[in-house]
Amino acid sequence: MHRPPTAETEVAGELAALRPGLVARYEAELPGARAAVLTRLWRAFAFEPLPWVTGREDAGDALVVRLADGRRLSGPAADPYRTDAYVDVVRLDGSPYRDPARLTADLAVPHGAGFAGELGHSVASMALSRAGQPESGGQEWPETDWGWERRVVDGHPFHPNCRSRPGFSVAEQFAYGPEHGPRVELVLVPVPAAGCLVSGSWPEGLRAADRLLVPVHPWQAAHVLKRRAEDGERLAAHPLMSLRTLAVPGGPHVKTALSARLTSSVRDISVGSVAASDALSAFGEALAARCDGLLHVTRALGAVTAHSPDLAAVLRESPGAYAGPGERVVPVAALATTRPARSPEWLAAFARLALAVGLRALELGVALEAHGQNLLVVLAPDGEPRRLVYRDLADIRVSPARLAGHGIPVPELPPRVLTDDVGALRRKLFGSLVAGALAGTAGSTARLRTALVDAVRELPHSEDAMALREEPVPVKALTLMRMSPGSGGDLWAELPNPLR
Structure with a gap:
């Protein structure tokens, strides 16, 4: 019987065309990535108030989760604060599952099919992220802020969607994923100043006559704003772990709108958040002043929106300013x-x-x-x-x-x-x-x-x-x-x- 392609096989196919030398390493990373995502999913089955879970039974070094339809899930005793991939198999009525996406699909619970697809993307992207790391390992003490952030290879330590990047091709993951250490060329989109809302001050270097230059993530420019790659000026930056925030060497951090669902949320920038940016920044400074010198809050240097969550940006000072x-x-x-x-x-x-x-x-x-x-x-x-x-x-x-x-x-x-x-x-x-x-x-x-x-x-x-x-x-x-x-x-x- 023909089986439909999975996120794992789709990524393997794209990788074979783009970087064939990494295919074997990617495939070797898949079992560990499945276990890492399955461990995060098992934490949810063990502790979250899921409506189709009716009970949980501790059985020594094992946990049994009772489902509303009478089936049972069994796996290791769950440690809610454990981050290594200690769950490599979960049994559904005795049948073993090592793939969190297939397990979730076979549970057949409300909204499970869509979530199963996201889990498949999470596994495939994590395996890709791990495969793309230098074999020699990184420095113990990186010299740049983006050097530190690229070390978070697996993403969120507890979210099953820790590496889910639907809508990103393999080439785009290499081009924009912080764990791969790329340099990203932000697109500077000119917008009439009269049509923008600005909070704080917008720097002269991002102005052109009566227009403001809004830094836009290249994925956003191509997929949402439908701009051609060769259009507009560019600003070189390095992605941080949130993917949509990037560090300009010697300059600020730029938070961009990114209308893609990563882990849980679509990463745009609301008009309200731009309007509140300056007041929140001043409030943060006042808070830090009352914390006995133990807290710094990075300042918002300026925020702009073209009255659209899809075309907005926030400039923040680098945390390194406080070293x-x-x-x-x-x-x-x-x-x-x-x-x-x-x-x-x-x-x-x-x-x-x-x-x-x-x-x-x-x-x-x-x-x-x-x-x-x-x-x-x-x-x-x-x-x-x-x-x-x-x-x-x-x-x-x-x-x-x-x-x-x-x-x-x-x-x-x-x-x-x-x-x-x-x-x-x-x-x-x-x-x-x-x-x-x-x-x-x-x-x-x-x-x-x-x-x-x-x-x-x-x-x-x-x-x-x-x-x-x-x-x-x-x-x-x-x-x-x-x-x-x-x-x-x-x-x-x-x-x-x-x-x-």
């Missing part, structure tokens, strides 16, 4: 690739710093979305964590009541970021910082517990700190969100508290 002599600024997502982060003592010191800053900001009224992409750490020359840098304030949550309690004026911010709901504030911080940045760096429940036990001893005796010590850890239900297309917004799960 002193001999210091390095490292995105938290890349810490797991370094030797210092493998030390329990180093991990405890980092946890103390991150929790002190996160809880201080929360006390003041700001819940940071401090996951491994937004949060960076300033390392001393000997590798010790000194300070934090936070970038991209678009998804923070701000409590007007808490600000007022500290005598801080409430700025004019988008209504969607304002809330006095304590649960919403804690979910935003704890879900990103504990279940994201710290867990992704620790790599297992045991290592995370060791780091947190030491760190919480120094925390203030506040209600927020008590919730961190005592309550389950909130986390975005990433698989449920992908399989609930009409829900809108974030959906949440609860993970066991590693301190209990």
Whole structure:
């Protein structure tokens, strides 16, 4: 029987035409990529409130998940904070599955077919990303910010769609994927200034007479704006781990609109986020000033939109601006690739710093979305964590009541970021910082517990700190969100508290 092509075979075919010497290496990476994505999917089956899961049974070193139709899934006991690919097979009523896409398709649950396709792309893109790495490995301490970010080869440590890039050909993944280390030529699209909304100041170097030059990702220019490749001026930059944000050598970071679904979201830039950019930036600076010198927030240098989420850009200062002599600024997502982060003592010191800053900001009224992409750490020359840098304030949550309690004026911010709901504030911080940045760096429940036990001893005796010590850890239900297309917004799960 003829079987339809899969994402794995499609990528193999494109790779054979483009770079035939990598085909064997790509195929060798596929089993590991399947296990990596299956491990992330098994975490969702074990902990997310999926409507077609009716129960879960621990059986020593195994877990059994009961489905609404009477079938059973069985696999290893699930560690919600483990990041290595420890799940290589899951059984559905006794039948073994090693391919997360085929497993999800055969579950035949609502919206499962589309999600299965995304998982297939995630596996194929991860295998491609791994195959494209230099065999000699990278430097221990890269010299550039994009050098650090290209080390995050596998993408999100807990999302099954960690490397899903539907709509990107193999050639485009090599051309634009940060893990491949390309130089990208951003297209400078001229737009009449009178038809643009600008927040902050737009630099003279990106102006031409009565027009503003808007940096556009070349994928966006070709697939969404339908511009020919040879049209327009160019700005050379290097992609960062979000793919749509790029670093200009010696200059700013450029956040571009990218109307493609990567992991969970379509990456455009709303008109509202451009309008709020300058106010959020000033607010971030004021917040950092109240965090005892332990936090920096990168400034937005300017933002522009042609009143369209498909044609907009934000310029931000590089986090490297906050490095002193001999210091390095490292995105938290890349810490797991370094030797210092493998030390329990180093991990405890980092946890103390991150929790002190996160809880201080929360006390003041700001819940940071401090996951491994937004949060960076300033390392001393000997590798010790000194300070934090936070970038991209678009998804923070701000409590007007808490600000007022500290005598801080409430700025004019988008209504969607304002809330006095304590649960919403804690979910935003704890879900990103504990279940994201710290867990992704620790790599297992045991290592995370060791780091947190030491760190919480120094925390203030506040209600927020008590919730961190005592309550389950909130986390975005990433698989449920992908399989609930009409829900809108974030959906949440609860993970066991590693301190209990």
